[in-house]
Amino acid sequence: MAFSSPLFAPLNNAVAAPAADMRRFPIRAPLEVETPPTGAALYARFAFAGAVCCAITHGALTPVDVVKTRIQLEPEVYNKGMVTGFRQIIAKEGSGALLTGLGPTAAGYFLQGAFKFGGYEFWKKTIIDQVGLETATANRAAVYIGASGIAEFFADIALCPLEATRIRLVSTPGFANGLVGGFGRIAREEGLKGFYSGxxxxxxxxxxxxxxxxxxxxxxxxxxxxxxxxxxxxxxAGLVTSLNLASGVIAGLAAAFISQPADTLLSKINKSKAEPGQSTTSRLIGMSKQLGVKGLFGGLGPRMVMIATLTAGQFAIYGDIKRVLGATNGVELAKTPKA
Incomplete structure (x- = not known):
């Protein structure tokens, strides 16, 4: 097509010679589709999205976590439910006490989220490459479990020192002024063992x-x-976010119940230092016997509220950030409806 008007004559050259036009205008039009990220660039986006979603959700629920931890550690004092627990802490220590441990919580779960979500996507792809897409799809529950388990192992290495600091701050008022002070005190007094006793x-x-x-x-x-x-x-996008929220609530309730006994033991073991010669295993066995089944599930109600809420929020935020970053080309194994 050629323009007959002298006013638009210069456009004839642009249409006929696109290469020359590109040299003249090297900046590409915003309508051009960018190549989706792959490799390290893709997994970096997954990791960043996971870090942000975990830091935001865990940080926002710090007050609930404070009450839950107190119920686990002092059931003789905080024995009237979550709402009363909030009131007790505020009356005794002020409303600021509900934000105890916010620093290590946000920092710890930022690191953990990066390893957890980024690692999950990486290990899922790795397993699929090893067994093949067809086999992986037929056994996708096993792939989900295996990939998430491996990812969480490495995530916990990053999280453990900061979680130990958080629990010490929450369980021992006056232990330190915050993340830096608490972390430094444990490092000075107990060394590496203090961070990884739990x-x-x-x-x-x-x-x-x-x-x-x-x-x-x-x-x-x-x-x-x-x-x-x-x-x-x-x-x-809104409907996908809603599906992420609903699925996250279901996942959070199941995950909270399964991990509750270990969560109680983790709070207990980080509350105080080990006695000389006392192993972590012997401490755990002794605590389990002392607590019994009822004690191991202490604080389950507040924790189910907390985990269901933060899990729903995590998957919703994670999905939204991935979409914004263009990281939507991860491997999917689910059988979805066809168009």
């Missing part, structure tokens, strides 16, 4: 928790998505 129970808590979290989420999302009768790509 690593065993943390693995016992976090690995089953994360396995249930991702596996139940993936299955729940697949089932709920099937009710829409459409593939995810055809749904609006």
């Amino acid at each position: 690593f065993g129970p943390m693995l016992f808590k976090q690995v089953p928790y994360t396995m249930a979290k991702f596996a139940v989420y993936e299955v729940a999302f697949e089932k709920i998505l099937s009710l829409t009768g459409k593939p995810k790509e055809e749904l609006s």
